[in-house]
Amino acid sequence: MFPLLSRSMLLENLIPRDSPKYGKRHVVHLHDIPGGAKAFLFVAKFCYDIKTELTAMNVVTLRCAAEYLQMGEDYGEGNLIFQTENFLIEVFGSWDDSLRAVEDCEGVFHIADEIHLVSRCIESLAMKACAEPRSLTRHNSPTGTLPDATSWNGLGSVSKPSNERDLSDDWWYKDVSGLKLHMYKRLIFAVTSKGMDPKRIAGSIMCYAKRYLPLDGRASVNMPVSSEHEQVTLLEEIVGLLPDQKGIIPTKFLLKLMRISMILGADPSCRDILEKRIGSQLDNAALEDILIPSIGYSAETLYDIDCVQRIVDYFMLGDSDESDSSSNELVDDQQLIPSSRELTPTTMVANLVDNYLAEVAPDVNLKLTKFLSLASLIPGYSRPLDDGIYRAIDIYLKAHPWLTDSEKEQLCRLMNCQKLSLEASTHAAQNERLPLRVIVQVLFFEQLRLRTSVSGWFFVTENLENSQDLSRNIGPRIESGTHEISVNNPIVTVDEMRTRVSSLEKECLGMRQDIQKLVKNKGSWNSIFKMLGLRLKTTTRSGSDHHHPKTVKTPLSAKMFRNSRKAGSNGKQIKDNNVDGDKTIQSQS
Template identity: 55%
Template sequence: MACMKLGSKSDAFQRRGQAWFCTTGLPSDVVVEVEDMSFHLHKFPLLSRSGLMERLIADASKGEDSCVIGLPKIPGGAKMFELVAKFCYGVKLELTASNVVCLRCAAEHLEMTEEYGEGNLISQTEVFLNQVVLQNWNDSLRALQTCSDVLSCAEDLDIPKRCIDSLAANACTNPTLFGWPVRDHRAPLQSPGGSVLWNGISTGARSKNLSSDWWFEDASTLSLSLYKRLISAMETRGMKPETIAGSLSFYAKKYLPGLNRRHGASEGSGHLAPGSGALLSVEEQKILLEEIDHLLPVQKGFVSTKFLAGLLRTAKILRVNPSCISNLEMRIGMQLDQATLEDLLMPCFSYSMETLYDVDCVQRILEHFLAMDQVDGGETPGSVDGGQLMGSPSLVPITMVAKLIDGYLAEVAPDVNLKLPKFQSLAGGVPEYARPLDDGLYRAIDIYLQAHPWFAESDREQLCRLMDCQKLSLEACTHAAQNERLPLRIIIQVLFFEQLQLRTSIAGCFLVSDNLDGSRQLRSGLLGANDGGWATSTARENQVLKVGMDNMKMRVSELEKECSNMRQEIQKLGKAKESSLAKKLGLRLKSQMCSTHEDSASKPSSVHSHSHSHVKFEKTKDRHGREKKT
């Protein structure tokens, strides 16, 4: 740390308890009281350097030889007045980055201008501050840290702004711009050629280039108010948004313990693990989190989704402003395709505790993503222009999101408190075109049905309508065909589409086989008998294809048998229902038949006439219809 020596006399001050004495051989004629400390000094050295002390001594003396004065508002308190007193007596002292700000403020308060002596304390501290401290990163940082102790006075003197501008300029400077790297207190001194220096002599060793995060740890030592101003100054000077985001992430992880419970402290390339920061109260943590959210870059991709998810989880624990939570959800939704399943598994912190995980939060995040995807042109994934598929780049992120949501549904499905409408709303929120296959959705539905065995058949069918049986893979179809938890209607659909896939695959194999045979004959005619190796390899390929087709034929026959058995079972169920109905109506039918028989026996003539008329009706009909007698 750089320093500047003032004065030349030896130290003549001694401390006795809560009092300082100047041992110059002359009796003290003035006592200055600062806080709980008293200084027994002499009038002339003080009034000859300070305008304020001159007026106070004149008012307190009133013709007497000794007096007592008080300085309750001097910046820096008793410690700084001790240095001021030594300066007035010409005693040796050192100006450093740690005391120059407080001394500058104390000198301003005491009016120690050039009017009361050349090279007074104000001018000395200003020279050291401008020519030494503000030219060095470490000293500027240390001076800015001490501004918190005398902030109001330092602000009047514009010291924090000068320190912040110096730090921002150093952080934004390209180390390779002038061929001389920015001085880092953790790195050894280097020559213009880049080699490490030892006692001014080049060692030949090359120092590693500074990464963009070399200042993160130093900046995290600042108070929140000063840190915010530093970040704003860096943004004004053109600092990259991703670097700003990295510093904010470092600062948040240092002072928000909730961010380090599930995720590692270090994140990104070269980021340093933050040390244990000062313990903040819950209210201070809430203020810090809201400020971090306000300072984060709004552009997509500059802040990692994992960090945003950690902020959102911590915000829910601290119960911060709802607008902050909504803003974090929107940020995550903008880049949901970059999230992982762990990022979305946020515990439910509501008082009702209906579900283990906050499904409603994920639903809102998905809605934000879909809204952004529509703005980017993802609402027309199948539009064609000039023979090319338009909007295809947007299919990549939304397909990744569909896979992520299916995985999330499978993770939350075992929760018995998860209501069917919530599950359907989240699963149905993903557009149909976003899922090339519905295997992941089928897995989630199967787990949900297993955890909710009391669902009625209608609820099961309603749930299974979320997936498209035509978009299930052959393996998923095989599993679904044997799944007793699925409704019977869905199983029949699965079997139908499975057979359709198999037949399509077999037809494709036959087509490939025919093409291979034709190609083999053509090549054999062109190449002649000299190319026996190619013929052997083609024969092997045909044999492999034949085995595969035989296996597929066997599978098709097995599936047809299963369908036939299922149809027979359905018919048996129908016949059983008909037989039970017939038993209930048997007596009534029998009584009606008996009564009809008795009526026919008692009135044979009427029956005969009726049958005769019926015959005549048939003959008439035959004449008009066929125009011939039967």
């Protein structure tokens, strides 16, 4: 008894030395001692100088027990508080041992929290989680352990080395997922305050949620058994821990949380938070993810249409806010339309909603008002083509043949017949389920489209023919000296091209008239050659060859066209034979 009294202020106060029962049998109740009888046994061995092992798994409990018994330096040098504090410094140098110390805090949480042991353990984990894994040393890296866990009296205990982990950003996710929720929350708050990347925080939260929540619709084999109330609490706490940044959490994961919240009956505020988060990034969702089944016996439809409608409504509200704050583009008709950057997410959501409507349309219990209210949330400009909404309308009409004509008309107002593709227009024109007015509209716009296409084809064909004729007429002019056309500058305006074509036509017509006059007047050949700017080179031959016609070859230049209108009245018959781009002129003597 004396060693205990000499090292514990609490025991000394409970059994004062001047008490008449001092030295005799005395009963002391220590029901509140941290760690219970096991911890008191360790303290007793310590006081009687019996060698006992001090490890990362019991140091927090023994530190709390020493605090409870008030075993400070005033009651002996190197007392239990001093020994455990020194050992904690070594424990905090290792990731694995710091994690074990945090787990040891669970059994003595209240007193450990009072003496700030919990915050110190969490701080140790947070610092190592935020640090660059490759920059850590062996003794404070996630792959190292405490080299020699020494005891207060020299008895060493060597920790077994842990398996090497991947040194990526998620190396600590699995380790901390074993913590209790309240400890895990403190760790998340600590790493957030230290400026950790929100993506890493989100990854850790998702890993933690997958371990304790049946996100895939059924509990895994390794999932701890917990009550429904505990799962609801866990879900609501996890939703509250999620980073606020848009796009940090995958939309697929948020939709899984939404399904679990509906199954567990979570608080409406929790569901509202999830719906807003999903709505802000709905353009990243997939069709199978938003097919949320209806929960409860009172549900009329197979899928929860109202939930999806609220999510789409949140998306459109956020999209309109972004469009108002962003720059707009002014088009020719003086209308402001959102920039193409803003149209892309809306178009993706429009396709998603159209596919969703086509998926839920066969449900005979789906009322027309719900179908219309969801489809009308999507603005018309977000659909490049209306094939998707037409497909959904056709499926709904097929599953609901009892609709009246007015209801069918109301339903078909959701689509624009002008924005149907050729395949969709062909199908709609033969669709007996559509109202007659809609079929007439489809045929009218299809005829208008065909007429426009044919007109455009004729316009292109005419331009091609004119361009080919123009190239043939302009070809000889390229060789002329003073009227040379620059090949390196092919940019010619339409007006210039029309002027050139008109000039060439007039020039050709003048040449044709002049040649006809020459033929009628039958002038001499010399006058023709002079008119054309050509010289007739003759060669003398012996014998009777001088009676035969002489043949002279000369290239045809642009000067021939310019001088053709100055021709005289005399001339002889001209016979042109095109041989490799040259003109052969035969004259009769």
